[in-house]
Amino acid sequence: MGMNGSLDRQVISVSGKGGTGKTTFVALLLKTLVSSENSYTTLVVDADPDTNLPDVLGVKVNSTVGKKATELKRRIEEGSLSFSISKSDLLEAWVYETLVEHEKFDLLIMGRTEGEGCYCYVNNALTNILDRLITNYDIVLMDMEAGLEHLSRRTDRDVNTMIVVCDPSKMSLKTAIRIRDIAREVHINIRNIYLVGNRFHPDNVELFNEWAEREGFKVAGYIPEDPYVQKCHMMGIPLMEIPEESPALSAVKNIAVNIGIPI
Numbered sequence: 001m002g003m004n005g006s007l008d009r010q011v012i013s014v015s016g017k018g019g020t021g022k023t024t025f026v027a028l029l030l031k032t033l034v035s036s037e038n039s040y041t042t043l044v045v046d047a048d049p050d051t052n053l054p055d056v057l058g059v060k061v062n063s064t065v066g067k068k069a070t071e072l073k074r075r076i077e078e079g080s081l082s083f084s085i086s087k088s089d090l091l092e093a094w095v096y097e098t099l100v101e102h103e104k105f106d107l108l109i110m111g112r113t114e115g116e117g118c119y120c121y122v123n124n125a126l127t128n129i130l131d132r133l134i135t136n137y138d139i140v141l142m143d144m145e146a147g148l149e150h151l152s153r154r155t156d157r158d159v160n161t162m163i164v165v166c167d168p169s170k171m172s173l174k175t176a177i178r179i180r181d182i183a184r185e186v187h188i189n190i191r192n193i194y195l196v197g198n199r200f201h202p203d204n205v206e207l208f209n210e211w212a213e214r215e216g217f218k219v220a221g222y223i224p225e226d227p228y229v230q231k232c233h234m235m236g237i238p239l240m241e242i243p244e245e246s247p248a249l250s251a252v253k254n255i256a257v258n259i260g261i262p263i
């Protein structure tokens with residue numbers, strides 16, 4: 001692997017309260033990874049059913065895992081599948097079809113399933129497919145949906161590094177605590193949980209550091225309010241094209257190093 005085999009695979013989830021900057025952070029971290037000299041193989045997963053990472057990255061997508069899962073469930077219910085094909089092999093092939101292969105990273109869009117009913121079989125098959133898929137990469141980076149729901153669905157069951165993005169608000173700090181508490185209940189393999197402060201005024205960093213320490217969190221770093229980020233979002237320019245002088249991008253490079261990814 002790109003890092004001399006000295007580091008294990010990092011499976012990173014990025015979660016937090018709504019609107020704190022999860023997707024922005026994922027995009028900037030991805031940009032950092034693809035421009036690293038350590039040619040990491042990277043899978044980015046948009047695990048937010050309200051998909052918007054492709055737009056932020058400037059990547060076009062045709063289908064989602066959720067759509068394929070819906071299709072499989074429909075075909076099983078119709079009885080229109082050939083007995084000679086294994087359903088999970090079929091789903092696996094379909095999931096690979098949805099994978100967007102970019103020059104320097106692959107992107108998987110989870111999307112959402114449609115309709116009521118039991119997805120148990122399909123979900124189990126999917127979990128196994130994703131477990132296998134991630135073994136092809138050095139780094140897996142997952143943009144989660146806002147809040148806590150992903151923890152009960154265990155979308156992030158392979159995650160070993162959790163990043164919780166906080167803006168300067170009490171609510172986002174409370175969400176971080178709840179995410180950690182639930183993660184402890186349902187996960188066994190989390191190596192590290194970090195906070196990332198986003199849109200902090202430098203004067204308030206100390207306040208946040210004290211709070212984080214009191215609650216037993218490690219802080220991976222702070223991202224400042226950044227006019228370049230604002231401009232990209234306002235004009236619909238992909239964050240992959242953000243200028244190198246962006247302060248947020250520099251901050252994210254530091255954060256990558258702080259969470260154990262040499263850049």
Ligand SMILES: Nc1ncnc2c1ncn2[C@@H]1O[C@H](COP(=O)(O)OP(=O)(O)OP(=O)(O)O)[C@@H](O)[C@H]1O
Binds near residue numbers: 145199223
């Ligand atoms: N460091 C920053 N500087 C300037 N603007 C920022 C910064 N971080 C985030 N924003 C702005 O905040 C908005 C929300 O950011 P983003 O979409 O990354 O949040 P999110 O946590 O992914 O939201 P959701 O919970 O809806 O998925 C964006 O429009 C973006 O422009």
Ligand SMILES: [Mg+2]
Binds near residue numbers: 024
């Ligand atoms: Mg988002």
